[in-house]
Amino acid sequence: MGKVYDVIIIGAGPAGLSAALYAGRARLSTLIVEKIKDGGQIVITDEIENYPGGEPGESGPSLIKKMVAQVAHFGAERVADTIVDAELGGEVKKLIGQKGEYLGKTVIIATGASPKPIGCPGEKELVGRGVSYCATCDGNFFQDMEIFVVGGGDSAIQEALYLTKFGRKVTVIHRRDALRAAKSIQEKAFANPKIEFMWDSVVAELKGKDILTGMVVKNVKTGETREIVADEEDGTFGVFVFIGYDPQARVFEGKLDMDRGCIKTDENMHTNIPGVFAAGDIRVKSLRQVVTAAADGAIAAVECEKYLG
Amino acid sequence: MVELTKENFEEEVLKAEGKVFVDFYGDGCVPCQALMPFVHEYAETYGEKIKFCALNTTKARRLAIAQRVLGLPVMAVYQNGGKIDELIKDDCTAESIEQMIKKHI
Numbered sequence: 559m560g561k562v563y564d565v566i567i568i569g570a571g572p573a574g575l576s577a578a579l580y581a582g583r584a585r586l587s588t589l590i591v592e593k594i595k596d597g598g599q600i601v602i603t604d605e606i607e608n609y610p611g612g613e614p615g616e617s618g619p620s621l622i623k624k625m626v627a628q629v630a631h632f633g634a635e636r637v638a639d640t641i642v643d644a645e646l647g648g649e650v651k652k653l654i655g656q657k658g659e660y661l662g663k664t665v666i667i668a669t670g671a672s673p674k675p676i677g678c679p680g681e682k683e684l685v686g687r688g689v690s691y692c693a694t695c696d697g698n699f700f701q702d703m704e705i706f707v708v709g710g711g712d713s714a715i716q717e718a719l720y721l722t723k724f725g726r727k728v729t730v731i732h733r734r735d736a737l738r739a740a741k742s743i744q745e746k747a748f749a750n751p752k753i754e755f756m757w758d759s760v761v762a763e764l765k766g767k768d769i770l771t772g773m774v775v776k777n778v779k780t781g782e783t784r785e786i787v788a789d790e791e792d793g794t795f796g797v798f799v800f801i802g803y804d805p806q807a808r809v810f811e812g813k814l815d816m817d818r819g820c821i822k823t824d825e826n827m828h829t830n831i832p833g834v835f836a837a838g839d840i841r842v843k844s845l846r847q848v849v850t851a852a853a854d855g856a857i858a859a860v861e862c863e864k865y866l867g
Numbered sequence: 868m869v870e871l872t873k874e875n876f877e878e879e880v881l882k883a884e885g886k887v888f889v890d891f892y893g894d895g896c897v898p899c900q901a902l903m904p905f906v907h908e909y910a911e912t913y914g915e916k917i918k919f920c921a922l923n924t925t926k927a928r929r930l931a932i933a934q935r936v937l938g939l940p941v942m943a944v945y946q947n948g949g950k951i952d953e954l955i956k957d958d959c960t961a962e963s964i965e966q967m968i969k970k971h972i
Contacts, residue, residue, distance in 0.1 A: 594960060595901035602897060619897055638961065656962055686938030686955035695896040698925055699937045768935050794937065
């Protein structure tokens, strides 16, 4: 039987790192299980305007770097693994990873969410061939080409602004007739001469063999469709999708109370199983931001401490 | 690991004998950076059986597009001048990359 940790945190995004910071300060023996990259969704974010104390121009990676260093200072152990199953009922919880098994008296699930796909024909086949969910990863490929951004929230408009560094034109395709993004971001977008808007529109199909060459856009009000074809000289264009997030909690389905893929907790992050907590975007909640994820993580860690007595 | 460029890609990858593993990465790509230590580890372990190369696509955008790489990270295996296997974006994990390498040695 391996070591039994006081707390195992699954996920090293803002919620998980914040939980690790609080657990570390409480001198709980802590293990963070992260499958590959620290930071979760925010490390693919170019600019974070709304985290208190963040400097102007603060990027996701720079913010996360500071959080990781802060956590390391309090001595949480780290392992790179993907959790594929869990036994949560007993006094000692068992997490089964691809590489090993981990035992903890408490568990904080901070697995977060991943970008939600459009779900239209052609999309899956063209990921990495013109379709992307990561502007900082892939914007560079579309230097001087046409770029389309799908969505109208904070992420979509923030990333559209970032993509104007690369594209000769950035067109925002949004299903409504007004943006949902924060007013400060909207103002920047409306003032940017490279950004255009296609209102009341959705992407109905993405076309291309081994590279994106065309797309069908449908007006949701009139039902009219319109085909967009890649410029002959460019040969392709970019479609960046920011229409929301899919929770990453499939492992816990049937084990915990959930609602549409998210884990239900009370306001102190308790799930329906004693000793099992959830924090961050994985929870049923109304505002998914770095600051709310960090707050969740802090509460969850303190609740672990109370639970351990 | 052979660092690829626009100039040597043809020689090192397309005209190479046997199979060649290519890690396509980019400057702003955090997922790529997170995978890099694993790829280096595999290069140590399997380097005698398959050639390991990496291409910074930020400096070779056109070349990457010609290879049908427009999203990162991409881990690919080449043979006889063509791509015979690849993992794109979220399909790239430490485990899946090692599996793909093992399949080709």
